[in-house]
Amino acid sequence: SCDSGPVKPTTPLVTFLEQVQQTALTTLGKSHFDPKLYVDLSLKSELSSTQNAFHKLPRSANGSASVKDFNEFIKDYFEGAGHDVVLAKPEDFVPEPEGFLPNVKNPEVRAWALEVHSLWKNLSRKVAGGVHKRPEYHTLLPLPEKFIIPGSRFREVYYWDSYWVIRGLLASKMYDTAKSIVTNLIFLIEEYGYVLNGARAYYTNRSQPPLLSAMVSEIYKRTGDLEFARKALPALIKEHEFWNSGIHKVVIQDEQACNHSLSRYYAMWNQPRPESSTLDKELASKILNVSEKQQFYREVASTAETGWDFSTRWMRNHSDFTTLATTSILPVDLNAFILGMERDIAFLSKVTGDRRNSELFLKASEARHKAIKTVFWNETKGQWLDYWLSDIKCNTEHQTWEASNQNQNVFASNFIPLWIESFYSDPSMVEKVTKSLQSSGLLRAAGIATSLTNSGQQWDFPNGWAPIQHMIAEGLARSGSKEAKLVAEDIAVRWIRTNYKAYKKTGVMHEKYDVEKCGEFGGGGEYVPQTGFGWSNGLVLAFLEEFGWPQDRKIDC
Numbered sequence: 001s002c003d004s005g006p007v008k009p010t011t012p013l014v015t016f017l018e019q020v021q022q023t024a025l026t027t028l029g030k031s032h033f034d035p036k037l038y039v040d041l042s043l044k045s046e047l048s049s050t051q052n053a054f055h056k057l058p059r060s061a062n063g064s065a066s067v068k069d070f071n072e073f074i075k076d077y078f079e080g081a082g083h084d085v086v087l088a089k090p091e092d093f094v095p096e097p098e099g100f101l102p103n104v105k106n107p108e109v110r111a112w113a114l115e116v117h118s119l120w121k122n123l124s125r126k127v128a129g130g131v132h133k134r135p136e137y138h139t140l141l142p143l144p145e146k147f148i149i150p151g152s153r154f155r156e157v158y159y160w161d162s163y164w165v166i167r168g169l170l171a172s173k174m175y176d177t178a179k180s181i182v183t184n185l186i187f188l189i190e191e192y193g194y195v196l197n198g199a200r201a202y203y204t205n206r207s208q209p210p211l212l213s214a215m216v217s218e219i220y221k222r223t224g225d226l227e228f229a230r231k232a233l234p235a236l237i238k239e240h241e242f243w244n245s246g247i248h249k250v251v252i253q254d255e256q257a258c259n260h261s262l263s264r265y266y267a268m269w270n271q272p273r274p275e276s277s278t279l280d281k282e283l284a285s286k287i288l289n290v291s292e293k294q295q296f297y298r299e300v301a302s303t304a305e306t307g308w309d310f311s312t313r314w315m316r317n318h319s320d321f322t323t324l325a326t327t328s329i330l331p332v333d334l335n336a337f338i339l340g341m342e343r344d345i346a347f348l349s350k351v352t353g354d355r356r357n358s359e360l361f362l363k364a365s366e367a368r369h370k371a372i373k374t375v376f377w378n379e380t381k382g383q384w385l386d387y388w389l390s391d392i393k394c395n396t397e398h399q400t401w402e403a404s405n406q407n408q409n410v411f412a413s414n415f416i417p418l419w420i421e422s423f424y425s426d427p428s429m430v431e432k433v434t435k436s437l438q439s440s441g442l443l444r445a446a447g448i449a450t451s452l453t454n455s456g457q458q459w460d461f462p463n464g465w466a467p468i469q470h471m472i473a474e475g476l477a478r479s480g481s482k483e484a485k486l487v488a489e490d491i492a493v494r495w496i497r498t499n500y501k502a503y504k505k506t507g508v509m510h511e512k513y514d515v516e517k518c519g520e521f522g523g524g525g526e527y528v529p530q531t532g533f534g535w536s537n538g539l540v541l542a543f544l545e546e547f548g549w550p551q552d553r554k555i556d557c
């Protein structure tokens with residue numbers, strides 16, 4: 001095994017907080033322990049004096065302090081997690097926006113949609129003034145504008161979550177809030193060269209599914225704001241370069257000796273993820289070789305970059321977590337998103353009068369469309385399959401295509417290209433993919449399952465996630481096929497019903513749902529199920545906007 005690729009160092013504060021996190025675990029024990037809490041703390045005074053106090057804590061042989069000493073140290077030297085992310089009322093929020101969800105006729109559903117809409121007030125934040133004054137005291141990054149957080153332990157803005165948040169904000173007619181999220185993400189590109197996983201100092205070494213161009217073009221289509229589109233374009237082009245160069249770029253030669261350039265996830269990090277450092281160290285404990293350990297950490301961080309953390313999708317052996325091999329996979333969805341990015345950049349360049357760039361990116365999109373068809377499409381299955389790179393002397397950047405390298409397992413991601421317009425221009429393909437989805441086993445009582453394997457990981461069966469439901473249903477609905485549209489509507493209805501029932505039962509919106517049981521939220525994974533919740537709220541509003549809800553359709557399941 002060979003760990004290669006760049007490493008972007010993190011800040012001294014992050015490194016120190018990881019030590020605090022480790023001491024917290026040994027001192028307080030595993031029950032109710034969330035490692036992320038400790039890397040979200042901010043300093044009250046200089047790092048050096050805080051480090052001195054930390055090193056002076058009396059400890060026993062295993063490194064634990066007394067609970068009293070430790071709690072006092074935390075209280076004396078830190079502001080609590082979330083202290084630097086301030087609740088900020090969005091200026092464009094009104095309790096019932098004009099023209100809100102005109103096709104939602106059922107009064108119960110309408111009343112609930114207004115409640116979901118009102119949740120934007122709870123999830124809207126800005127960075128506290130102190131962060132701008134002394135950024136070195138915080139792991140929170142000094143974003144310039146207001147933003148919407150997912151909720152609960154996720155106290156900062158997240159990259160791909162923001163797409164569904166924005167879709168919901170557009171249904172809520174909150175165009176300014178939607179634009180300020182984009183401004184923040186553009187700020188990250190200007191600072192770091194790419195959009196970070198989330199706006200924290202410990203997320204600076206990786207990105208997340210790239211959907212910024214989709215956010216910009218959705219906002220542009222609703223508002224017609226050319227100035228906004230024009231401002232976003234240089235950042236989008238920079239982001240495109242990030243995903244199509246260096247370690248992210250892989251060339252596959254097909255059977256006709258034609259080269260196809262595709263992209264993969266690849267974090268610039270080979271240590272434990274700071275937000276889950278204690279967990280990662282434990283998972284890696286059975287790996288003794290230093291370079292193999294580093295490679296494992298790189299795979300863990302790269303999997304966090306996929307947004308699907310974690311899933312058997314990325315594991316060579318489904319029962320052994322240390323076999324994560326994300327950097328050896330060309331993912332279908334990532335390449336579909338980049339195809340979307342190329343089409344969006346072409347479109348936005350055209351409307352802002354840049355013909356040259358428009359043509360350039362249209363050409364790039366045609367090449368990627370061809371690459372996706374050649375490398376991922378599987379005619380027998382009627383799905384696009386992830387492609388596993390062969391580990392030839394650790395040189396994975398150039399390879400020759402082999403049919404046996406397509407991963408035959410069923411994942412919801414095998415259907416994501418349908419979301420990108422250029423794939424639904426072919427009616428026979430749409431028909432094939434729709435049938436394949438119907439017989440895949442993924443369509444369940446309360447939505448689309450992430451995979452067919454119940455591994456205990458959160459991006460596996462029986463969990464269903466808002467982004468997956470949306471991309472597949474929207475793709476089907478817009479494909480032009482009547483049959484596909486019916487399937488799409490059925491998915492949306494099931495999803496809305498389960499969100500509604502869970503909300504009525506628990507009083508909150510959830511991060512993920514159990515697609516086997518209507519009204520149940522999901523579980524598994526490394527942290528307890530979270531509520532709030534940005535993308536789930538966004539999708540309920542976006543689905544209700546797209547499909548409506550007739551007066552006489554039942555909401556119960």
Ligand SMILES: OC[C@H]1O[C@H](O[C@H]2O[C@H](CO)[C@@H](O)[C@H](O)[C@H]2O)[C@H](O)[C@@H](O)[C@@H]1O
Binds near residue numbers: 197305307
């Ligand atoms: O702390 C563990 C991991 O948490 C995040 O991942 C999950 O939540 C995100 C926010 O809703 C979501 O974007 C992601 O798809 C989820 O799996 C975080 O993004 C990870 O990087 C982090 O390690």
